[in-house]
Amino acid sequence: MNDSLSQQNVGFVSSQSGLLLSLSAIFITVYLLCNRGPFSKIPGPFVAKFTNLWEVYHARLGQRYMAVHKAHQRYGPIIRLAPNHISIADFAAIPILHGSGLQSLDKSPYYKAFISGEKASIFSTVDRKEHALKRRFYTGTFAPKTVKLYAPSVLHVLEKLSEKLDKQVIESKGQPVNLMIYLNYFALDALSTLAFGSSLGTLDRESDVLEGGSSEGIIKTIDEREHRGAVVGWSPFLQRWGHYMPDPFFWRGSHDSNELDRIARACIQERLSSGSENIDVLGHLIATQQKQHGDIDIDILVSEAITVLIAGTDATTNAMTAAVFLISTHPNVKEALRRELESALGKFGTPKIEGQISGLPYLNACVLEVLRYHSPTGMGLPRVSQGFEFRGHWFPAGTDVSVPTWTMQHDPIVFGPDPYIFRPERWIEDPSLIKFFMGFSSGARSCIGRNLAILELKMIVAVVFQKYDVEPQLQRLETVDKLMHKPTDESGWFTIKHRSV
Ligand code: HEM
Structure with a gap:
């Protein structure tokens, strides 16, 4: 016992x-x-000292940009978001993180979550040297004077969109219409026309279901791939093992990617055998490949064409939807814009050539303000430090660092006392603000499609507000933050009618 x-x-x-x-x-x-x-000594959310789950959690909720913004408001301009990731809300850090050429930093391993198949694309490759080679492939493809040559193709798709919206005005009988989906069809058709040499025809079919693809359609596939990447990117564990998770969020959506690959390949093969010399993105890529390598590698052409389609469609759709929402809910902006458009295009007139709208200052200010206020890429774009000192802190080589885009674009020190107000006039009152514009990032990894994106945005804004009266269903723009910061599906619904005389 x-x-x-x-x-x-x-x-x-x-x-x-x-x-x-x-x-x-x-x-x-x-x-x-x-x-x-x-x-x-760097403050931040307590759990972020030990784990990257803080970022994974907020990315999965789709509100990461706001969680980061609130963390900055609480802890200051330099904060820790994960054991090895520091967010720096300071414009002076931008040239260090997003410099040009050899001054730039490698992208963080976060981007490996966006590699599909064997090879990384121009967007997902993390290595600077590999990226520089890929970027050379696009030399001149999206230069301002080249993009002007693409304008007739884009205007042709715009006319088709306008016909579909005319039909919706009659058929909807005053009930809300999913305008965002039509803008998405427009972006898909415009970019496939330019990058595959042949339109995906989503506006004609009023459907994004691809022949042989799943009934969910390509828009949902792209969206799910992006959201999955934006979550698992923050965790090497999930990047490696995520597809074994019971939650289908981590693995669904690959079927339509294969269909997209098949369609792009067929279009490109047809184009190559036809010997056509159309002026478009594909034509440029073929010419550059011949010049640089002497022959054609169809795998590279397919992969780059799909990258352009995916990188360009989603961001542009989000920006166009946000533009229609924000302008239609700000009557003063809408009236000022219509005055300018009418003086350039006539009453209810729509653009027939790019030159009619490219130089309009108020339209330009509206586009800049949409991209600032909504910030389609709201997150800080993570880069890997090579070892640098900033504001008394040392960031050793290998540290992930980022500048939070949405937070910076709402900085009251730069944008004045009203950064949370949608007010295009600020860009006209103070043209020097352009130095602080981050909509397309900067330096070696900045957006290659910015000239085309701006052209598309201006065309859509001009047509929608010259021809129609649109009114959103929601009172305020609701958004969700995936890889892109996008309007929610509900924010995309509008009633639409023709403008009365
Ligand atoms: C309003 C629309 C758009 C916005 C706001 C936007 C924004 C951006 C941003 C911020 C980046 C840098 C991403 C990063 O560093 O992670 C980027 C990169 C890129 N964008 Fe865009 N973009 C838009 C439209 C387009 C279009 C229309 C195209 C193609 C025609 C395009 C193609 C690309 C590509 C290929 C990259 C990767 C560039 C590189 O790493 O060298 N984008 N975009």
């Missing part, structure tokens, strides 16, 4: 000391993480 009691005592004492040891180990680890290491 005494023996068993003393054995129990020994067991109790040893389990107590085990517990004590574990607690001490946890305490020491927490203490060391909080008080030692290069980032011990």
